[in-house]
Amino acid sequence: MTAAAEPRVVRRETSPVLAFLGRRLLGGLVALFVASILIFAALNVLPGDPASVILGRNATPQAEAVLTKRMQLDRPAAARYADWLGGFLHGDLGLSAVSLAQGQHETVWHQISGPLKNSAILAAIAALFMIPLSIGLGVIGPIYSGKAVDHAISILSLGAIALPEFVTGSLLIGVFFVGLDWLPPVAIVPPGANPLDNPSELVLPVLTLLFASLAAGVRMVRAGMTEVLQTEYVQTARLNGVAERRVLWRYALRNALAPSVQVLAQNLQWLIGGIIITESVFAYPGIGTALVNAVQNRDVTVVQSVAMLIAVVYVLLNLLADLVVMLLVPKLREPA
Amino acid sequence: MTDRSDDQPNGPDLLDGRFSRGGLLKGAAALGIGMSPLLAAACGGGASASSPVSTSAGAPKRGGQLKLGFVSGGTAETVDPFIGVTPIDEGRIQNLYDPLVIVNPDLTTSPGLALEWNPNSDGTVYEVKLRDGVVFHNGKSFGADDVIYSIQQMAKPANFGSYPFVSGIDVANMKAINKHLVRIPLKTPDGDLAANFTYYNTWIVPARQTDYKSPIGTGPFAFESFTPGQQSVFKRNPNYWVDGKPYVDSLKITSITDPTARLNALVAGQIDGLAQLPFQEAKAHQASGDINVLVAPSPQAMMFYMDTQKAPFSDNRVRQAFRLIADRPALIESAISGFGTVGNDTVGKGLPYYDESLPQRVQDIDKAKSLLKAAGQENLTVEFQTSEIFPGFVESATLFAQQAKAAGVTVKLKQEPANSYYNPSLLYLKMAFAETQWPMLSLKYFYLQALSSNAPYNETHFKSAAFSDALAKAIGALDKTQAQNYWNQVQQIQYDTGGYLQWVNADWVDAVSKNVQGLKPHAAGALGNYLFMNAWLT
Numbered sequence: 033m034t035a036a037a038e039p040r041v042v043r044r045e046t047s048p049v050l051a052f053l054g055r056r057l058l059g060g061l062v063a064l065f066v067a068s069i070l071i072f073a074a075l076n077v078l079p080g081d082p083a084s085v086i087l088g089r090n091a092t093p094q095a096e097a098v099l100t101k102r103m104q105l106d107r108p109a110a111a112r113y114a115d116w117l118g119g120f121l122h123g124d125l126g127l128s129a130v131s132l133a134q135g136q137h138e139t140v141w142h143q144i145s146g147p148l149k150n151s152a153i154l155a156a157i158a159a160l161f162m163i164p165l166s167i168g169l170g171v172i173g174p175i176y177s178g179k180a181v182d183h184a185i186s187i188l189s190l191g192a193i194a195l196p197e198f199v200t201g202s203l204l205i206g207v208f209f210v211g212l213d214w215l216p217p218v219a220i221v222p223p224g225a226n227p228l229d230n231p232s233e234l235v236l237p238v239l240t241l242l243f244a245s246l247a248a249g250v251r252m253v254r255a256g257m258t259e260v261l262q263t264e265y266v267q268t269a270r271l272n273g274v275a276e277r278r279v280l281w282r283y284a285l286r287n288a289l290a291p292s293v294q295v296l297a298q299n300l301q302w303l304i305g306g307i308i309i310t311e312s313v314f315a316y317p318g319i320g321t322a323l324v325n326a327v328q329n330r331d332v333t334v335v336q337s338v339a340m341l342i343a344v345v346y347v348l349l350n351l352l353a354d355l356v357v358m359l360l361v362p363k364l365r366e367p368a
Numbered sequence: 369m370t371d372r373s374d375d376q377p378n379g380p381d382l383l384d385g386r387f388s389r390g391g392l393l394k395g396a397a398a399l400g401i402g403m404s405p406l407l408a409a410a411c412g413g414g415a416s417a418s419s420p421v422s423t424s425a426g427a428p429k430r431g432g433q434l435k436l437g438f439v440s441g442g443t444a445e446t447v448d449p450f451i452g453v454t455p456i457d458e459g460r461i462q463n464l465y466d467p468l469v470i471v472n473p474d475l476t477t478s479p480g481l482a483l484e485w486n487p488n489s490d491g492t493v494y495e496v497k498l499r500d501g502v503v504f505h506n507g508k509s510f511g512a513d514d515v516i517y518s519i520q521q522m523a524k525p526a527n528f529g530s531y532p533f534v535s536g537i538d539v540a541n542m543k544a545i546n547k548h549l550v551r552i553p554l555k556t557p558d559g560d561l562a563a564n565f566t567y568y569n570t571w572i573v574p575a576r577q578t579d580y581k582s583p584i585g586t587g588p589f590a591f592e593s594f595t596p597g598q599q600s601v602f603k604r605n606p607n608y609w610v611d612g613k614p615y616v617d618s619l620k621i622t623s624i625t626d627p628t629a630r631l632n633a634l635v636a637g638q639i640d641g642l643a644q645l646p647f648q649e650a651k652a653h654q655a656s657g658d659i660n661v662l663v664a665p666s667p668q669a670m671m672f673y674m675d676t677q678k679a680p681f682s683d684n685r686v687r688q689a690f691r692l693i694a695d696r697p698a699l700i701e702s703a704i705s706g707f708g709t710v711g712n713d714t715v716g717k718g719l720p721y722y723d724e725s726l727p728q729r730v731q732d733i734d735k736a737k738s739l740l741k742a743a744g745q746e747n748l749t750v751e752f753q754t755s756e757i758f759p760g761f762v763e764s765a766t767l768f769a770q771q772a773k774a775a776g777v778t779v780k781l782k783q784e785p786a787n788s789y790y791n792p793s794l795l796y797l798k799m800a801f802a803e804t805q806w807p808m809l810s811l812k813y814f815y816l817q818a819l820s821s822n823a824p825y826n827e828t829h830f831k832s833a834a835f836s837d838a839l840a841k842a843i844g845a846l847d848k849t850q851a852q853n854y855w856n857q858v859q860q861i862q863y864d865t866g867g868y869l870q871w872v873n874a875d876w877v878d879a880v881s882k883n884v885q886g887l888k889p890h891a892a893g894a895l896g897n898y899l900f901m902n903a904w905l906t
Contacts, residue, residue, distance in 0.1 A: 094525040130444045134451055135526065136580075143443050146595070202628075209636060217632035220622055220639075223595035315629040317598050324625065325442030325597050334443065 049358055056354050060347040067343040068120075072113045075332045095133075102132045116333075120340060130331040140337045144322050146223060148341075151307055151318035153227050157234065158241040158303055163296060165246055170253020170292070171285060174261055185254075189247035197306045201240040201313035208236060219316040227316075237314045245303045252295040256288035263287075290360045297353030301346050428886060432905040434616045436895070437630045437639040440623030445596040448580040449571045450527035455643050455894055458568050459621055460600055462898040465571040465585035468496070468515070469562045471809065471897070473890040475667075475719055477562065481510065481572055481586070491557040491846045498548040502609045504574050505590040512544035517575035519552070529569035532817050532824070557844035559851050563720075563810045566892075588614040588901035597623050614901035615886070634659060634879060640905070641880035641887070643894040646759060647705035650877045662896065663707065664876040664889030667722075667808040669715045670708075670760060672752075672768065672869040677829040678800040680750065684865050685743040691729055692736040693775050694768060696871045703763035707877050711870030714859040716811045718873075718891065721842070721855035726863050736775045749778040753795070753802040757786040761803045764871065797827060805874075809892060811855060815839055819862070828867030835861045 100106055119126050124141075131138035169189075173182045192200070209217040219233040227234055260266060261284055269279050308320030315321070319338060326334035438456035446452055449461045468482035484497040502510040522530035523539045538553040545551055552561070564570065574584050583591055588610070589602035602619045622639065624630040627646050633639045635658065645653070645661065654661045674681035674690065681687055696710040709717070712729055716722045740746055754765035762783060769779035788794035789802075804827055806814055817825050821836045835858065842854035862868065876894045880887060883906050890897035 095528055098526050128443060130442075134444070134446055134448065138443070143597075146598075205632060209632065216638060217636050218624070218629050218638050220599075220624075220633065223593070223598045312626050313629060315624040315626060315633065321440075321625065322443075322597065325440055325623075328625075329442040329444040331443060 052358065053351070053355065056351055060351060064340075064343055064347055068117055068340055069113070071336050071339045071343075072109075072116060075336050076109055076112065099133050103129060116336070120337070125337040126333050128331055129333045130326075130329050140334050143334060144319060144338060144341075147317055147319045147322040150221060150227050150316065151311070151320065154234065154237060154241070154311075154316065154318060155300075155303055155307060158238050158245070159300055161238070161242055162246050162249065162299065162303070165242070166249030166296060166299070167253055167285075167289070167292070169246075169250045171257055171280070171288075173250075173254040174257040175280065177258070185250065189250045192243045192247035193251075195243070197240055197244050197309040198313050200243045201236070201310060204236050204239055204243075205313075217314070219314045221317050223317070233314075237310050237316055240310045240313070241303055241306050244306045245299045248302070249292070249296055249299045253288065253292045256291050257284060260284045260288045286360065290357055293353050293356045293360065297349050300349050304342060304345060428612075428615045428904040429906065430615050430617075430904070432616050433618045433620055434641070434884070434900055434903055434905065435620045435622065435639045436900075437622050437624040437633055437642040439627075439630075439644055440597055440625040442623075443597045445623065446580065447583055447591070447594055447600070449573060450521050450524075450530040450569055452529055452569060456621065456623060458893065459643065459895070459898040459900075460594075460602075461568045461571060462587070462893075463589040463602060463619060463900055464583060464587045464591060465568075465573060466502070466587050467568070467571050468565040471566045471892045473664075473888060473892075473897070475809075475891045477566065481515075482562070482565070485562045487559070487561070487846060489846075491559050491561075491844055492554050494552045494554070494561050495545070496550045496552060498550065499609070500548055502586050503607050504586050505584045505605060506574075508574060508584075510572075510574075510586055511547040512550045513575040514572055515550050516542045516544060517577075518570075518572045521573070522570055527569075533564040533567065533570050533813075556840070557846075559843065559845045559847075560812070563812055567809050567813065589619050592618070599623065608901070610901065615904035616900070619900055631879075634881060637881065639881075640884050641878070641895060643878050645877050645879045647707050647877060650707065650879070651705050653879065659879045659881055660884070662876070662878045662880060662887065662889050664878075664891055664894075664896070665709060666873065666876050666891040666893075667715065667717045667719055668874045668876065669711065669806045669808055669814075669870050670704075670758070670764070670872045670874050671711070671715075671804050671806070672765075672871065673802060673804055673827045674867040674869070675800045675827075675829050676831070676865075676867040680743070680745050680748060681800060681867065683743045683745070685739040686745055686748070687865070687867055689736040689739040689743070689745075689775065690772075690777075691869050692732045692739070693772050693777065694869055694871055695731040695771050696729075698771070699764050699767055699871045702767055704760040704872065704874060708872035708874040711872050712863070713866060713868055713870050714863050715806065715814050715868070715870055716808050719808065719811055721811050721852055723856045723859040725856075726859065731771070733774045740775065740777070747776050747778075749780065750801055751782055752779045753782050753784050753789075753799045755784045755786050755789040755803070757789050758803075758805045760874070761805075765803060797825070797829075802827075807893075811858075812843055815858065816843075819866075830862075830867055832861065832865075 104112065116126060125144075126140055128138045128140050128143055169185050173185050176182045195203075205217045208215040215235050216233050217236070219227070219230075219237055221227045221230070221233070266279060266284055269283055270276070274283075307318060308323060310316070311318045311320035312324060319341075323335065323338045326338065436459070438459055439454065441454035441456050445454070445460075446457055447460050447464060449465055452458060452461050467480040470478045470480040472478055479499070481499050481502060482496050483499055486495045486497070487493065496515070498510070498512060498515065504510060519534055519537060519542060520539055521527060522534045523537065525531055536554050536556045536558055538555050541553045543551040554561070558564075572586065577584060585591075586609070588605055588608045590605045592601045592603050594600040599620065599622045602621075604614055604617050608614065624633060624639075624642075627644070627649075630639075630642045631645070631649060634642050650661050650663070653659050672690075672694075674687050676682060676687070691713055700706055700708050700710065710728065711717070712726060714723060714726060737746075740748060752765050752769065754762050756762055762781075765781055769781055772779045784795055788796075790796045806818070808814060815823075817823055818827060819830055819835070820839055821831070838854055838857040838861065842851055842858050845851035845854055876889070878895045880895075884903055885906055886902040886904050887896035887899070888902070890899065896902065
């Protein structure tokens with residue numbers, strides 16, 4: 033038999049990475065679809081006619097009839113849901129319910145794009161510090177296991193986990209504004225301006241976010257690192273005389289990181305939740321403030337779109353984490 | 369059921385001697401810790417004495433930007449005068465536009481864009497003479513067309529803020545007699561039409577203005593930019609018809625929802641003034657003196673109300689007994705830190721036609737008990753629906769429940785969610801015993817909306833032919849003495865048989881930094897009634 037006898041078929045088998053990601057993507061899409069139904073149902077189908085909810089004390093029968101027509105609330109809920117989801121998929125978030133009640137035609141996107149950008153900047157800066165700090169502090173602990181540094185990191189991170197953002201924020205204001213008068217207590221970003229134009233106003237919000245999200249990451253990396261340092265291959269490497277630095281960075285850290293990536297992804301999601309509270313403490317004009325305002329104004333279309341966007345970000349972060357884990361752990365890249 | 373007094377941290381424990389008092393108070397405020405009334409009193413804050421604010425610091429100075437923080441209205445914030453709802457809307461609208469009639473700090477009125485209101489003999493047609501020489505921000509001169517157009521807008525039922533004020537006007541038949549004279553026919557007689565045109569929902573826009581993305585007005589400041597829920601910037605109107613005003617070059621109004629963040633921004637100098645300072649913070653800062661607390665006595669009414677159609681309140685003896693149970697000074701002292709004067713169940717103290725002759729109602733437990741006994745309601749148990757929607761609501765309800773025990777009445781508190789409390793499809797106008805708050809500009813304003821036969825917000829479901837008759841006559845009377853007589857009848861009926869228990873005329877409590885001059889306490893609204901043309905910076 034010669035090689036020519038066997039037809040040289042290009043194996044069309046999908047790469048395992050793509051197959052894995054495909055599965056995850058599909059799962060994410062299903063999750064988002066379910067989330068969209070829940071969000072829409074919670075805001076539109078539950079008791080309390082949206083028109084009267086939006087108008088509140090001003091819900092005269094005339095005003096209610098006008099708004100019902102403007103919001104097309106006379107159409108069946110299923111049709112309105114299909115319209116909303118279809119629009120969302122095309123990047124059209126629809127019109128703000130409150131602006132409709134006022135006889136205006138303000139789009140939801142126009143209302144939230146500015147705050148969304150502000151929040152993205154705040155979250156990005158926090159993440160920029162959070163990821164290397166989580167890894168750095170998490171690795172240092174086990175290396176100096178039982179020493180003062182390790183204890184200090186453990187105690188601080190335990191304390192930080194116990195404090196919710198509004199307490200951390202108030203404490204930081206107490207120290208850096210009331211006590212030392214170094215930093216402004218409120219981050220007033222004019223509409224359309226870049227938050228980075230006034231970096232001193234961003235320091236306390238970023239610190240608040242870091243405190244709350246950093247601790248869990250540090251503890252997770254520390255746990256992973258401790259475990260890996262006790263494995264046989266690390267012991268063997270040490271006994272073989274491999275330099276300690278190489279043992280730590282080349283053997284231990286890489287294996288300790290894989291589980292930590294998932295945790296870091298969760299931390300980023302936690303950070304998004306924390307942003308809503310942090311923005312309120314510092315009056316920062318981001319998506320959290322926009323969401324709180326929309327809830328208070330009962331602007332159902334804004335609330336459902338923001339909730340959906342947050343769900344999308346969650347799913348994307350999970351996908352990203354899966355991808356990073358794949359790259360870190362070679363085993364996952366091979367076909368089953 | 370909550371006991372709000374337990375939520376307060378124990379103030380005196382904080383005094384461990386390591387902090388100066390001023391520093392401590394600043395710290396307490398910045399950390400969002402409410403002070404107990406006890407500590408505030410210990411620190412020397414007077415009961416409701418208004419602090420010496422904005423005393424003259426020489427002649428007004430021109431220039432600078434006045435930066436103010438208000439409670440956010442979210443993206444519903446608007447500069448359309450006919451649909452404005454929240455104080456931040458009021459603050460903006462009162463600086464972009466002008467009223468036909470100006471309300472003075474003592475609640476008397478002066479001519480605004482309208483100089484004279486001349487009714488015919490039976491008060492069914494008015495000729496209104498307008499001010500000459502006023503120009504809009506775009507240079508167009510102000511005249512009769514603008515007034516007619518504005519009233520037409522106000523009369524649209526969808527414009528819920530303005531509609532009640534002009535519902536008696538025959539809108540289709542208004543006429544411009546000349547550039548500065550308008551003829552306004554009415555559907556029902558009105559003895560004082562001018563009183564309908566003070567509230568900011570009735571201020572004047574130029575004819576044919578439909579777009580409120582970049583609106584025009586005649587006000588002291590002209591529109592520059594506005595992002596609802598975030599910030600607006602207005603610039604000085606150099607052609608304003610009041611000489612020399614405004615003093616500052618521009619006005620920046622920022623939405624800051626969180627009360628602690630708002631106060632922090634003021635203390636840090638990021639803003640120069642704020643509306644709606646929480647009562648306990650006001651006490652603390654009056655004592656520390658680091659900022660100027662503006663306290664304006666006002667007829668703003670905070671009330672309990674009883675549905676006169678629902679048992680047990682359908683029996684007037686029960687309603688009267690409840691009015692006698694309330695220890696009003698104690699309610700004011702503990703629920704709103706003393707920032708108000710006692711109410712007498714007939715709203716509008718200090719306003720024209722308010723009946724000062726009615727005796728002040730005071731607590732009388734014995735009489736309340738005998739009334740309840742006569743009504744067969746000894747050992748009565750009632751549910752009291754309250755909400756955190758306004759500061760002082762839950763606190764006053766809690767204290768009233770305690771006071772009622774002395775008369776053998778068990779008051780069960782039920783705390784309702786803020787966003788359904790004023791929602792007619794959920795709770796509003798369906799509660800038998802609850803709380804409410806009304807800003808107060810004229811007796812007519814309140815009675816038309818809350819107690820007339822077709823009142824949209826008839827909280828007490830009060831129905832009486834004699835009352836409706838007296839109210840129509842009071843509104844229609846042209847002669848002031850006659851009008852006063854009818855208004856006295858109206859108030860006597862409410863005093864004797866109404867469903868409102870008004871325990872306080874609440875003050876406006878706001879704050880400005882030390883460098884802001886010229887803003888004076890004003891009974892009609894917060895922050896010197898938003899008259900920022902009077903403010904200058906040192």
